[in-house]
Amino acid sequence: MPTTPQRPPKIAVLPGDGIGHEVLEQGLRVLAAVAPDVTYEHFDFGAERYLRDGTTLPDSALERFRTEFDCIYLGALGDPRVPSNVHAKDILLGSRFKLDLYINFRPVRLLDARYCPLKYKRPEDIDFVVFRENTEGLYTGIGGQFKRDTPDEIAIEQEINTRKGVERIIRAAFEWADTHGKTKMCMSDKANAMRHGHELWQRVYKLVAAEYPRIQASHLYVDVLTMRMVQAPEEFEVIVTNNLFGDIVTDLGAAIQGGIGLAASGNLHPGRVGLYEPVHGSAPDIAGKGIANPFAAILTAGMMLGQLGRPEDERRIGDAVGACLLAGHVTRELGGTLRTAEAGTAVLDALSAQA
Ligand code: NAD
Ligand code: IPM
Ligand code: MN
Numbered sequence: 001m002p003t004t005p006q007r008p009p010k011i012a013v014l015p016g017d018g019i020g021h022e023v024l025e026q027g028l029r030v031l032a033a034v035a036p037d038v039t040y041e042h043f044d045f046g047a048e049r050y051l052r053d054g055t056t057l058p059d060s061a062l063e064r065f066r067t068e069f070d071c072i073y074l075g076a077l078g079d080p081r082v083p084s085n086v087h088a089k090d091i092l093l094g095s096r097f098k099l100d101l102y103i104n105f106r107p108v109r110l111l112d113a114r115y116c117p118l119k120y121k122r123p124e125d126i127d128f129v130v131f132r133e134n135t136e137g138l139y140t141g142i143g144g145q146f147k148r149d150t151p152d153e154i155a156i157e158q159e160i161n162t163r164k165g166v167e168r169i170i171r172a173a174f175e176w177a178d179t180h181g182k183t184k185m186c187m188s189d190k191a192n193a194m195r196h197g198h199e200l201w202q203r204v205y206k207l208v209a210a211e212y213p214r215i216q217a218s219h220l221y222v223d224v225l226t227m228r229m230v231q232a233p234e235e236f237e238v239i240v241t242n243n244l245f246g247d248i249v250t251d252l253g254a255a256i257q258g259g260i261g262l263a264a265s266g267n268l269h270p271g272r273v274g275l276y277e278p279v280h281g282s283a284p285d286i287a288g289k290g291i292a293n294p295f296a297a298i299l300t301a302g303m304m305l306g307q308l309g310r311p312e313d314e315r316r317i318g319d320a321v322g323a324c325l326l327a328g329h330v331t332r333e334l335g336g337t338l339r340t341a342e343a344g345t346a347v348l349d350a351l352s353a354q355a
Pocket of ligand 3: 247248251279
C-alpha cells in the first residue's frame with residue numbers, strides 16, 4: 001500500500017469547512033516538526049468558495065491532485081449555509097469516486113483506557129482496522145424521485161455492488177491482514193435482508209478467504225457486528241464491509257476508541273494519491289470556538305507519513321498523542337481544559353520529549 005516518493009513529499013491541503021480549518025492547522029504544525037522536508041499547497045475548496053463563485057471541485061484540480069501530489073490532507077466538509085451539502089458531495093465523494101480511492105482505511109485503536117466508554121476495556125482489547133468500501137454501495141447517487149411533493153411520491157436509492165468493487169476491497173483487507181500478522185477477519189453485511197447485493201459479498205468473501213488459509217474468516221450481520229463491537233471488541237482484528245455500514249460502524253469505532261476527536265482515516269488506492277482525513281465532520285456546533293480536538297487530524301497526519309513510507313514518524317506521532325492522553329493534556333470533550341491550539345502544542349512538546 002505505501003508508496004515511497006523519490007523527491008520530498010508534496011501534499012495538497014484542503015481545510016474545507018468549520019473545524020476542518022482549526023484541526024488541520026494543528027496537524028500541519030506537527031507535520032512541520034516531524035517531516036520538515038514535506039511541501040504543501042493549499043486549496044480553498046469548501047463552502048466559502050462555493051458560496052462565492054459556485055466552484056466545488058474542478059476537474060483540473062483533481063487532475064493536479066492525481067499527477068502532482070503524493071497525498072491530499074483534508075479537514076472536513078459541511079456547512080449549514082449549504083443545506084444540500086452539494087459542495088461536500090462533489091469534493092469529498094467526488095474525490096473518492098473520481099480518484100477511485102476504493103479503500104477507506106479506518107483504524108480503531110484505544111490509546112488510553114480512561115477515555116473508553118466501555119467498562120473494563122484496555123488498549124489491547126480495542127485494536128482493529130475497518131476496511132470500508134469507498135466507491136459504490138449506497139453512495140453513488142443512482143436513483144431518483146418521482147411525483148415529488150405529492151402524496152404519491154417515490155424516492156429510490158440504488159445500492160451498487162459490483163463484482164470488481166466487492167472483490168478488490170475484500171482482497172485489500174485480506175492482503176493487509178496477511179502482511180500485518182493479523183489472523184482474524186470479519187466481513188459484515190445484511191445478506192439476510194438484502195438478498196442480491198449482499199449475497200454477492202458472501203460469495204466473493206468465501207472465494208477470497210480460501211486464498212488466505214492462515215486467516216480465520218468470520219461473518220457477522222451488521223446489526224450483530226455493532227453489538228459485538230460494544231460487548232467484545234477484542235474479537236476483532238480486521239473488519240471489511242460496504243460503504244454505508246462502514247460509515248456507521250466507524251463512528252461507533254471512534255466512540256469506543258475514546259471519541260470522534262481521535263479517529264483517523266485514509267482513502268486509498270495502492271500506488272495512487274491518497275486522501276487523508278479525520279473521521280469526524282465539520283462540527284458546526286463548535287466551529288470557530290477554538291475548542292475542537294485536533295488529535296484525529298494529527299493522527300491522520302501520522303497515517304499519511306506512514307503511507308508515504310515513514311512508519312517511524314507515524315509511530316512517533318501516535319506515541320506523542322498517547323502521551324498527551326496519559327497526561328490529561330486533552331480538549332474539553334475528553335474532560336480536559338486545552339483549547340485546540342494548546343492541544344497541538346501539547347503534542348509538539350510530547351514529540352520534543354521523546355528520546
Ligand atoms: P460531526 O462529526 O461534525 O460532529 C458530531 C459531534 O461530534 C458534534 O457534537 C461535534 O461537536 C463533535 N465533534 C466532531 N469532531 C470533533 C472534534 N474534533 N473535537 C470535538 N468534538 C468533535 O458530525 P455531524 O454533526 O453529523 O456533521 C457536521 C457536518 O460535517 C455535516 O455537514 C456532515 O455532512 C459533515 N461531515 C463531513 C465529514 C468529512 O468531511 N469527512 C465527515 C462527517 C460529517
Ligand atoms: C465520513 C462522512 C461522509 C461519509 C459524509 C460527509 C458524506 O460521514 O467520511 O465518514 O458518509 O462518507
Ligand atoms: Mn461518517
